[in-house]
Amino acid sequence: MIVVNFSELRKNLKDYGEKAVENKEEIFISRRDKKNLVLLSVDKYNEIIKKIEKYEYWKKVDDGIKELNAGIGVHHLIEVDDEDKKR
Known part of the structure; x- marks a missing residue:
C-alpha cells in the first residue's frame, strides 16, 4: 500500500500508475479537506x-x-x- 498526497501524485503520475499496474499496488491519494481517492489497476x-x-x-x-x-x-x-x- 502506497500513500501519497495529490500534489505528489500529479508530479509523478506515470510512476505511480506503473506501480499500480505492474505491482498491483493500491495507491491511496490524500487530498486536503476533500475525500481521499484510491488508484488501482x-x-x-x-x-x-x-x-x-x-x-x-x-x-x-x-x-x-x-x-x-x-x-x-x-x-x-x-x-x-x-x-x-x-x-
Whole structure:
C-alpha cells in the first residue's frame, strides 16, 4: 500500500500508475479537506469486484439454506397436464 498526497501524485503520475499496474499496488491519494481517492489497476479492480460477487452469491446460498432449515423455504411445483403424464 502506497500513500501519497495529490500534489505528489500529479508530479509523478506515470510512476505511480506503473506501480499500480505492474505491482498491483493500491495507491491511496490524500487530498486536503476533500475525500481521499484510491488508484488501482483494472486487473486489481476486477479482482475486487469478482470477490464481492462471489461473496454475495454464497451469502444468498447460505441465507437460503438457513431458511430451508428453519422451515420457511419456498418451493415451486410444476403443474403437469394429464397428456404430459401419458408421454
